[in-house]
Amino acid sequence: xxxxxxxxxxxxxxxxxxxxxxxxxxxxxxxxxxxxxxxxxxxxxxxxxxxxxxxxxxxxxxxxxxxxxxxxxxxxxxxxxxxxxxxxxxxxxxxxxxxxxxxxxxxxxxxxxxxxxxxxxxxxxxxxxxxxxxxxxxxxxxxxxxxxxxxxxxxxxxxxxxxxxxxxxxxxxxxxxxxxxxxxxxxxxxxxxxxxxxxxxxxxxxxxxxxxxxxxxxxxxxxxxxxxxxxxxxxxxxxxxxxxxxxxxxxxxxxxxxxxxxxxxxxxxxxxxxxxxxxxxxxxxxx
DNA sequence: CGGCGCGGGCGTCAGGCATC
DNA sequence: GATGCCTGACGCCCGCGCCG
Numbered sequence: 001x002x003x004x005x006x007x008x009x010x011x012x013x014x015x016x017x018x019x020x021x022x023x024x025x026x027x028x029x030x031x032x033x034x035x036x037x038x039x040x041x042x043x044x045x046x047x048x049x050x051x052x053x054x055x056x057x058x059x060x061x062x063x064x065x066x067x068x069x070x071x072x073x074x075x076x077x078x079x080x081x082x083x084x085x086x087x088x089x090x091x092x093x094x095x096x097x098x099x100x101x102x103x104x105x106x107x108x109x110x111x112x113x114x115x116x117x118x119x120x121x122x123x124x125x126x127x128x129x130x131x132x133x134x135x136x137x138x139x140x141x142x143x144x145x146x147x148x149x150x151x152x153x154x155x156x157x158x159x160x161x162x163x164x165x166x167x168x169x170x171x172x173x174x175x176x177x178x179x180x181x182x183x184x185x186x187x188x189x190x191x192x193x194x195x196x197x198x199x200x201x202x203x204x205x206x207x208x209x210x211x212x213x214x215x216x217x218x219x220x221x222x223x224x225x226x227x228x229x230x231x232x233x234x235x236x237x238x239x240x241x242x243x244x245x246x247x248x249x250x251x252x253x254x255x256x257x258x259x260x261x262x263x264x265x266x267x268x269x270x271x272x273x274x275x276x277x278x279x280x281x282x283x284x285x286x287x
Numbered sequence: 288c289g290g291c292g293c294g295g296g297c298g299t300c301a302g303g304c305a306t307c
Numbered sequence: 308g309a310t311g312c313c314t315g316a317c318g319c320c321c322g323c324g325c326c327g
Contacts, residue, residue, distance in 0.1 A: 302314090307311100
């Protein structure tokens with residue numbers, strides 16, 4: 001029973017994020033693609049877990065969260081060998097538990113590595129990293145297309161900006177999708193995009209080849225137009241990023257609330273168990 | 288019905304951070 | 308150092324409920 005450790009003893013105070021900030025010795029997922037801090041959040045968000053470096057810890061799933069799927073080769077790193085990995089359904093998966101007390105990457109033998117380690121432990125990963133991990137790396141590209149649809153509450157057109165340089169315009173009804181491919185759209189001197197109007201009021205970008213007839217000089221007006229287009233593109237990206245950030249933040253807060261519920265239930269169960277054990281002890285003492 | 292407060296969402300800016 | 312991404316902060320707008 002001592003393996004069930006409440007996470008509230010974090011030194012960071014009442015900050016709900018503090019537990020994650022100190023407990024970064026958990027790693028689930030693709031070790032090649034993510035840093036330790038981000039995978040900590042992945043673990044937390046998928047299975048409602050917190051593992052602190054100096055404690056035996058619990059990984060516990062919430063009722064409405066899918067059990068974590070550990071593919072071959074994934075490792076959970078814990079600081080103490082007797083930690084408990086627990087799921088709501090009672091099914092305990094086979095896991096590889098590795099003691100990390102002597103991990104070179106976490107050792108603090110000099111000031112530089114100490115600072116680096118502290119930075120790793122305390123830096124809060126972005127909501128994008130946290131919540132993109134929810135969908136798994138294999139669908140990252142699809143997820144990006146999904147989440148970059150520019151559905152404004154003031155108009156109904158959809159625009160999909162794809163990292164490879166293609167722009168997709170969807171009708172929203174699934175009856176056709178036009179794709180405009182841009183090459184080197186983001187590199188200096190490459191294609192320039194500008195707004196255009198679709199058939200049903202759709203807004204989209206059209207690549208425009210930079211006009212420097214002899215490849216030497218652009219007029220001031222052209223440069224100003226290019227600057228304006230760049231600004232529009234930057235604003236568009238930032239608009240979408242802000243929307244995505246808000247969405248992920250909301251999702252993250254939901255996950256935190258779920259964890260509160262899980263921990264409250266766990267706390268209540270422990271209190272009940274303690275009470276019954278006390279009663280049993282008192283009875284035996286009287287007899 | 289109009290005014291008011293509140294909550295939520297959005298766009299934009301600015302600054303930090305990561306990557307090249 | 309340049310560039311792009313992420314996110315907190317700010318102001319604005321809109322919808323909703325409440326009150327006189």
